[in-house]
Amino acid sequence: MVAQQRLALISLLVPSYQAGIAFFVDQMGFDLHEDTDLGGGKRWVRVGPKDAETGFLLAKAVGAEQIAAIGNQGGGRVWLFLQTDDFARDHAAMTTKGVTFEEAPRDESYGQVAVFRDPFGNRWDLIQFKG
Structure with missing residues (x-):
């Protein structure tokens, strides 16, 4: 059996989940594939262009280092x-x-x-x- 790999997601730092969704879904026209509450203020938010194989995991920046990298x-x-x-x-x-x-x-x-x-x-x- 030949192993198959593919790039599934790219994590993209955003200041807030809502800001990320507003841009990628409302302005860019991407699909919102998933928005799951993980508790403690964390969410699993996946967006991507329609029918694209690879999408983005929107990651809310936490802490000074991540916020600076947005x-x-x-x-x-x-x-x-x-x-x-x-x-x-x-x-x-x-x-x-x-x-x-x-x-x-x-x-x-x-x-x-x-x-x-x-x-x-x-x-x-x-x-x-x-x-």
Whole structure:
């Protein structure tokens, strides 16, 4: 038997569960896959793009070190890449819903791309690959 592995979740620090849900579900249009109360103020909150294999576990930052890391998990670089099959559609929808792009869309050798920030400071690429 061949072992199978896949990336299931990426933990993303947020200031509060509600702030994370408000952005990812309400503005980005992601699905809320699960929101389970674990007691003691902790929740298991999973969000992700519709039909995506990998999603995010929204982790409420606790303590000074985690709070300081909100929005800087990529060290200031683009570290999250949202692939689309229709760049113009998704760019327009995201802009309409208040997502802030740092730049106008541009064409690169690998595809069409534009950088945006989530409200927590994380830098993303919205990208449609060529071919």
